[in-house]
């Protein structure tokens with residue numbers, strides 16, 4: 001095996017007591033294990049996680065230039081996870097899973113919803129979500145709203161198996177895509193990550209890489225070989241869907257880092273679309289953008305939803321009201337784990353909420 005993670009961790013010998021479960025509750029799929037630093041260890045993935053074997057690769061940095069932002073535990077591009085090297089500030093491949101390469105450019109499958117059932121989540125022994133269930137319907141935009149720290153991003157990361165990339169993280173529950181649990185042992189990790197794409201809070205294109213190559217990054221990193229015509233078609237169609245084609249068609253060979261923040265975010269949407277996800281998760285995609293760029297992303301979201309189911313986290317109530325068909329209001333009160341207080345059609349959530357806490361939140365009384 002090759003050392004891909006510099007500050008590797010290994011579980012200590014002592015077992016951790018499992019989180020306390022309510023009667024009848026399923027135990028976590030990924031029980032937390034105490035982690036101790038071990039500079040000598042050479043591993044290819046967080047060892048607290050039960051995941052399919054990772055194919056070790058001696059990957060060179062994807063680009064030599066240090067990007068300015070970093071999003072959580074890594075950037076998932078289909079079958080590949082890239083991260084910034086701790087010191088050099090470079091992107092590098094952290095995990096590369098085996099994937100059916102030809103599938104990566106096959107026609108997209110039909111629209112599908114995603115159904116989270118009884119999701120609980122922990123970081124170590126700290127429980128942050130408690131039996132959250134939510135059906136996110138096919139071909140709709142579902143907005144996740146709620147005050148800071150109530151578990152929205154954690155919930156989103158669980159929907160495409162990114163939560164398990166965080167050492168010490170564990171979860172219980174099921175996430176059904178087409179009626180099958182993405183955490184079922186028979187399902188491949190890469191299938192979930194490929195079918196359920198993600199766009200992050202801060203735009204994170206590879207800055208030195210061309211706009212063209214940024215769109216194709218996940219295919220390239222996975223080793224998919226495609227002819228120039230196929231590549232051109234993917235680039236044009238993804239940039240068009242992301243609402244960026246008209247602005248960049250004459251400068252596709254220029255670096256992604258040269259675009260404005262709003263354009264970079266649309267480039268990231270195009271990159272996410274290149275692997276033909278059926279569900280697109282967006283974690284506060286406009287929070288770093290100006291109002292005009294925000295409006296462009298919102299238009300893009302509303303156009304995309306006819307072919308990909310969208311789940312978006314936002315702190316902007318006007319945005320939730322503008323773009324979403326349905327809303328779910330998350331809350332973690334007085335140090336308790338996050339739960340969904342209320343969910344339903346966006347009109348009802350804003351116009352006639354059933355719970356006074358929802359009403360207080362959507363009218364800006366707290367949060």
Ligand SMILES: Nc1ncnc2c1ncn2[C@@H]1O[C@H](COP(=O)(O)OP(=O)(O)OP(=O)(O)O)[C@@H](O)[C@H]1O
Nearest residue numbers: 123128146147148149150151152153154155166315
């Ligand atoms: N990597 C982590 N390690 C430990 N605890 C974490 C980690 N990420 C999140 N948490 C904790 O989990 C809880 C939920 O965090 P999460 O980021 O999901 O909330 P959020 O609703 O997305 O908040 P925000 O609106 O500020 O983005 C918080 O208490 C947070 O401190």
Ligand SMILES: [Mg+2]
Nearest residue numbers: 152153154283
């Ligand atoms: Mg968040």
